[in-house]
Amino acid sequence: MARGEATLLDFIDGAEPPVATEQDAAPLDAPSPLEGDRALQEPVVEAESLPTGNYAMDFNAPYGAGPEDQPSQTSGSMPVGWISGPYLRYGVDFVVGEGLLEGGQKLGWGINGGFRQPLAPGLAPGRMFFDFGGGYLSAVGNTHRLVAGEETNITGSPDPKTIADAYSVNLTEVKRASIQTALGWYWGDAVDRRGEDPQLRFATRFGGRFGSVRGRFLEERILNPTTPFRQLNSTYLNTDTFGGLLLGTEAVLLKRTYGTCNVLWTADVEFANDWIEFGGFDSGSLGTASLMTGFMLSR
Numbered sequence: 061m062a063r064g065e066a067t068l069l070d071f072i073d074g075a076e077p078p079v080a081t082e083q084d085a086a087p088l089d090a091p092s093p094l095e096g097d098r099a100l101q102e103p104v105v106e107a108e109s110l111p112t113g114n115y116a117m118d119f120n121a122p123y124g125a126g127p128e129d130q131p132s133q134t135s136g137s138m139p140v141g142w143i144s145g146p147y148l149r150y151g152v153d154f155v156v157g158e159g160l161l162e163g164g165q166k167l168g169w170g171i172n173g174g175f176r177q178p179l180a181p182g183l184a185p186g187r188m189f190f191d192f193g194g195g196y197l198s199a200v201g202n203t204h205r206l207v208a209g210e211e212t213n214i215t216g217s218p219d220p221k222t223i224a225d226a227y228s229v230n231l232t233e234v235k236r237a238s239i240q241t242a243l244g245w246y247w248g249d250a251v252d253r254r255g256e257d258p259q260l261r262f263a264t265r266f267g268g269r270f271g272s273v274r275g276r277f278l279e280e281r282i283l284n285p286t287t288p289f290r291q292l293n294s295t296y297l298n299t300d301t302f303g304g305l306l307l308g309t310e311a312v313l314l315k316r317t318y319g320t321c322n323v324l325w326t327a328d329v330e331f332a333n334d335w336i337e338f339g340g341f342d343s344g345s346l347g348t349a350s351l352m353t354g355f356m357l358s359r
Contacts, residue, residue: 139186140246144176151352160344161201170197170350187250191242191265203231209292211285226283227294233276242267258315265308273336274299296340304334324356
């Protein structure tokens, strides 16, 4: 019989139960085989010690948008400024106000094209873009002036003489060819959520243009040379280089089916003002309004 064990007869006789020694108690202090599993189930920290409230992003959000406007994992979601690419437009225009073309305004026509590019991706706000292009415009109206002529000797001797009001001249059309640059931005959501197509997005741009103009003139000589053997010629200029400003608003219909290149239909309204001088005839501003439709190739 092992040490520390009592027999049934000892208990019946009222014997005291044996007292366990330190050596006997050692096995009782051994860790339970389930103690490790129970520790894994217990929380590391108390729930009351966790902070409450919303977590805030501690870095500058990309694309120039807040956390709620970041592109999702939906295929094609990008900053709205990435709605860009080459474009072409064609439409009509008319003269605004009484500037270089004072009256008789009629519908003209115009065409322009170019390329749109997101502005400094990751740095500028994601809804902004850069626009570079060129175009041609024909503005129709009428301006009448009496202009001087130059009388010269038909023999070729250098003896010019200016004759005032020698010609009656009508400016009937201004033809403008130019290049243009502009900065623009899209209105509405800062993210292009492609999964919501078809949808309309609106954009506004502001910029400048530089180019060359040519006027269409109808002239009539109303005076004759003052002396025989002399000839009379008009001296006004029918061309000029110019600068101007533009402000446009555009609607883009987004209905994309391909991941690389899609045709986006556009409608555009643009107001422009150009400063022009036809030397010897007149100078002034030419204000125009254009309404054009076209397309853009975009991702």
